[in-house]
Amino acid sequence: MGAPKQRWTPEEEAALKAGVAKHGPGKWRTILRDPDFSLLLRLRSNVDLKDKWRNLSVTAGGYGSREKARMALKKGRRVVPKLTAEPMDVDVNGLDNVHDTVIDAEPLAMVVEPLALEESPEKSVARLDDLILEAIRKRKEPSGSNKVAIAAYIEDQYWPPADFQRLLSTKLKALVNSGKLMKVNQKYRIAPSSPSSLDGISAKVHSAGEINGENNSEQLTKPQVDAELEKMKVMTKEEAAAFAAKAVAEAELAIAEAEEAARVAEAAENDAEAAKAFLEAVTLSVRDRNAASTVE
DNA sequence: TTAGGGTTACAG
DNA sequence: CTGTAACCCTAA
Secondary structure: OOOOOOOOOHHHHHHHHHHHHHHOOOOHHHHHHOHHHHOOOOOOOHHHHHHHHHHHHHHOOOOOOOHHHHHHHHHOOOOOOOOOOOOOOOOOOOOOOOOOOOOOOOHHHHHOOOOOOOOHHHHHHHHHHHHHHHHHHHHOOOOOEEHHHHHHHHHHHOOOOOOHHHHHHHHHHHHHHOOOEEEEOOEEEEOOOOOOOOOOOOOOOOOOOOOOOOOOOOOOOOHHHHHHHHHHHOOOHHHHHHHHHHHHHHOOOOOOOHHHHHHHHHHHOOOHHHHHHHHHHHHHHHHHHHHOOOOO
8 A cells, every 4th residue: 555654764774874974964965975875865865864864863862953842842851052963872762851961062072972981991902802812713823823913803804993003012912911812923822821611612603704702701801891892893894984984084183092983883873773784784885886986 | 955844644 | 632753845
């Protein structure tokens, strides 16, 4: 029967967010023309994008300009004179009491989450720990892996910060000192002092080709870190770059590490579903881009 | 082309 | 019936 309403799919929604992140809100036509999104949003018009973004802004806790009045009248919510440029983050789901969701007017503010604001460097380093171990473990080199190999693995799988090399060197040294790693002839191996059997018995590796993140590790593996790591694992270079492109360009000075990029991407998707959707979206986009270079 | 107001369709 | 999401219309 008559198509009720063409509801927005997570893919389209993700593409829209990515488009806004890249070109900025308001540039609907530009986003639509962008080869990265034209495929996913080909069924939508610029007006559709605008309307969707408006609706999105509403549910995200941001006040469009339309619901502002409605909300104010409805619940007597305090009139917050905020600009709300990016509604993509802000987790105000379920709760009626939005605890004032401070959406700063600054577009950059969105990368600054109240989660880890006190010890960002700490967490970042801790995460790098896991990546290093993962790299070594995955490569399964009998004699261990050298720094170059480790770096190559991580850079290939993730989106490391600019000063990644330096961080890696520092961290490797620290890991050796702490006894977590052994350095043998320029090569690093996982120290055998581990309690559990991390002998790489992850025999039944995921056939899906997913990056395995067994947290069978040391004391430093906290559930929190693991959760974040999990998010990062599903993030490819292209994926992170797409979202981080704008953020990096505008807040290059504020972003000292890829941590921020990860946050941006993380904020973009409200749940794993959206993340998956976006992954597919980007995959398609990249494929298209490679297939037909120089398209305009 | 975009921003905003208005309308219709659908869910609770 | 009420609120929300998608859609439509129009001024700027």
